[in-house]
Amino acid sequence: MRCIFTKGKQKELILFARDLYGLSWREMASKLRIGSSTLRDWRDEKYLVHYRIFCKIVKAFPQCEGFRTSIIGLKEDNWGRQPGGFRTKQNSRGFFDPKYAQQQHSWKSNGGRVGLRNWHTQMKANKPGKYHQMQQEKLKKSLQYKYKYHNQKYRNILELNVAEIFTENDIRFEYEHMIKCEGKFYLPDFTLDNVILECTYWHDVEQRARELRQKIEAYAKSGFSKTIVVTIQKYKHEYSRLLQGSNTVVITSEDLREILGGRTWAGRESLLNSLPKLSTDRAPAS
Known part of the structure; x- marks a missing residue:
């Protein structure tokens, strides 16, 4: 439950209790087992004090008992919050x-x-x-996964396009299959046997490329032979340049569709064999 004080009394209570404790804000918050930012929010009357915390203060300092008369109501913990809390x-x-x-x-x-x-x-x-x-x-389950296809939700339109291409061509894949490497956990966008496929069209190419390079190194240590990065034409050349030497191929979803469309697709292994033919921006292996 949360206490509703008459205006100004909650701030007065917190300041009075701090003087009695003789501690800094951080030390007082630690003693009450709450966050220091929460304590400051209560001092500034941004949020209502928990009733159990009020009782804890009164138990430590009976002088604060007088503030009980300033409580004009009690509300549930989630009172005043917007839906989605x-x-x-x-x-x-x-x-x-x-x-x-x-x-x-x-x-x-x-x-x-x-x-x-x-x-x-x-x-x-x-x-x-x-x-x-x-x-x-x-x-x-959050709203970040906006696109649904065959009972699976995808985060963005690029991932959805790749999933559609694989499904239309009867290619089995795992979406965001968790893998562990050296104590860290990763969720690659698509996994096909020992091949990882990551989708990105993030505009900050340099930052995203640094993150991808770290992931690619971890994937290689976990036994995945190659990583394919699917992006849009606008960023294809830049990602290829930044990922050079990482044993990675950078393509677009249109490239992937052409590979699997029948003319160049002759089995799962031909996916890797066909990539250099379709992507002149291939990031070469080290």
Whole structure:
């Protein structure tokens, strides 16, 4: 529950309690087991104080009991939030796996944002595979995946085009199949046996190319022989230049469609054999 104080009284309570504690904002927040930014927001009356925190302050300093008369109402924790907040995400978007709901709620109720950070930290340390799987499922249920095709959602139109090309040509693939390399987890856009296909048309080509190069190195260590980068014609040459020496081929979705369209497609292996013929901007192997 959250406390509704008469105007100005919540700020007065927080400042008075801080003087009694004799601590810095960060130290006081740590003692109350909340985030320091949360404490400052309460001081500035941006949000309502949790009733349990008010009781905690009163228990530590009975002098604060007088502020109880300034409480004019109590509201649920999610009061005043717009639709799409924590509870909506939890129930509708798979924010947390139900089997961990009780444990997560305990951490959250014991520390707010700090408790939630502890939950993420413990899950990443103790169950990294399960944690990343849960985060992936949460992301897939979010509004970032806008395009649906054959009961699968895709993030952008380029990924959708590639999925359509593969499906129309009876090419089996895995979408965002999680792989682990040296303690890190990756979600390549498409996986075909030992070949990775990444889709991108991000306008900051240099930054994206740096990220892709790191991924490509990890994929190679995990046994994937080659990475294909699918982009749009506008960025094809630039990605090819920046990814030189990474054993990568840069093509467009039109190139991919031509390869699989019948004239040059003669089996899965011919995908790699045909790429140099269609892409003069091939990033050469080192």
